Amino acid sequence: MASAPENEKNASAPEKKTLTLKSMINNEEFVVDEHVALQSVTIKNMVDSDCAGDVIPVPTISGEILALVIEYCKNHANPSASEDDLKKADAGIVAKDIYTLIDLVLAANFLDIKGLLEVTSQKIADSIKDLPHQDVREIFGVENDYTPEEEAAVRAEHDWAFEGFP
Amino acid sequence: MLMMMGLRWRPQSRFPFLRNLVSLGKCLKKELGEGGGGNHKLLLIAVHAVLLESSFVAFDSVTKMKVEGFHLLDEWPTSEFSVTLWYTLPEIINQGVSEDGIETVFLKFRSLGKYVNVNGSLARNGCGVHRVCLDEDRLSFFLNIMWANCDSIKEKNGKGSFSHLHPEKEVFEFWRTIKDSLALPLLIDLCEKAGLPSPPCFMRLPIDLKLKILESLPGVDVAKVGCVCSELRYLSSNDDLWNQKFVEQFGNVEGLAGGSHSKEKFAKSWETRKRRRMAVPVRLGRLMGGPHIFAPRIIRDPDPLREPRIIGGDYDLGPAFPLGRSVRASPRRHVIPYCNLGIRRH
DSSP states (O other): OOSOOOTTSOTTOSOOOEEEEEETTTOOEEEEEHHHHTTSHHHHHHHHTTOOOSEEEETTOOHHHHHHHHHHHHHHHOTTOOHHHHHHHHHHHTOSOHHHHHHHHHHHHHHTOHHHHHHHHHHHHHHHTTOOHHHHHHHHTOOOOSOHHHHHHHHHHTGGGGTTOO | OOOGGGOOBOTTSOOHHHHHHHHHHHHTHHHHHSSSOHHHHHHHHHHHHHHHHTTOEEEETTTTEEOOTTOOOSSOOOSSOEEEEEEEOHHHHHTOOOTTOOOOEEEEEEEETTEEEEEEEETTTOOOOEEEEEEHHHHHHHHHHHHHHHHHHTTSOOOOTTGGGOHHHHHHHHHHHHIIIIIHHHHHHHHHHHTOOOSOTGGGSOHHHHHHHHHTSOHHHHHHHTTTOHHHHHHTTBHHHHHHHHHHHHSOSGGGTTSSSHHHHHHHHHHHHHHHHHHSOHHHHTTTTOOOOSSOOOEEOOOTTSOOOOOSHHHHHSOSSOTTHHHHOSTTGGGOOEEOGGGOOO
16 A cells, blocks of 8 residues: 555564554543554644554544454554555445444544545445435434425425435 | 525525524513614624524523513613623523523623623533634624514515625524534533433534535435425525535536526426426437436446446337447557446436
């Protein structure tokens, strides 16, 4: 992948630098290789500007979600992974329910990991594809704020998109 | 991500926030008209409108009661000021008052020259403070233009004499800032504190991410999403988004001249294509430009030793002859790695 790791210079190099990421929601800690964690632009900026201590607190992201993020970063930091492998692995990571996906997209956005943001938003989009708007409302938990007249008017305006829907 | 700088919205898709703001403004007309400090008032009311839209209700910290109607303050600030407003959620009031009283959040406005800082936090044990800084002069200028436009021309196309200034874009940016940096985080904090389920999943996303997800949908689904609620209708009516969808769907920009009303243009091309598909015999379809209703079909360069295999659509039904082979089987054909038959035009 794009981020060619430079950690392979010497297999017997002193020791790999690691970082500890700590979810501030449930205090779970994850020890990860630095080059894995640096795929997050947010963490990279912290490390570059020397404001990262031994433990990097990650606010608003639960341990469960952080584990998924780290899995993604590990896969993509592996120089020997083929594109097909990565695609498969990505598909596995985002094969989750909508609540997890929403948390994951927020985490990808917060940590600024472009690839993860892309696959997660695509997956969320796919989950409402080809569905009528009533289903979208239910899946997304959105309240209908139209009056019946307004809704009928909007529906009529978009009639062309509803072929095959009642 | 969509480039926010170039956002263009269809004028007739009314911005729900502005609609709320205008109706709130009407109710507050008397208060707005009195005394000085008009800009402070406008700014406070605009922030207040975003909070109400995000399902908060105003709360009186002294009487411990929900503020009924639109009364906001007994005394409106004039020059330098510092004002605090409290909010809670209807669900929390319905739960009844517990021993510790009602969980609330507050917004603290403080003016600093032409800027106003707004800090928001849980009223009790608020660990996180959410903060925005607003340029009062600039904001009130644009809010006033939008307000005047909305009030006077109603459903007309919203083109005021200041349309070259893109006031709607400015007001959208304001709305986005307040919504994403204050209202949503406060809502999430307050729900968590009061033990309420967190806000509906999709609506927790900041506007940028909502737009990003809309970008990942095919055009026909973006249109359906517009029927979900007024906010999504507004977000899904962006001209740049529809330009992108048009190119994805139809593979060219010929039908897009002008760059505005892209959704209508998309709908028109969609209908035309549908009619063509139904009316024109499939065999002739190719001569008329060929229907490729979904993404342009990409067919890999066939093995030159075998008949090219062309799958789907009119090519399946076309002559069994290798299509275009005589044209393309030149000595240099190996430099054409893909032949995108889907967008060939005759």
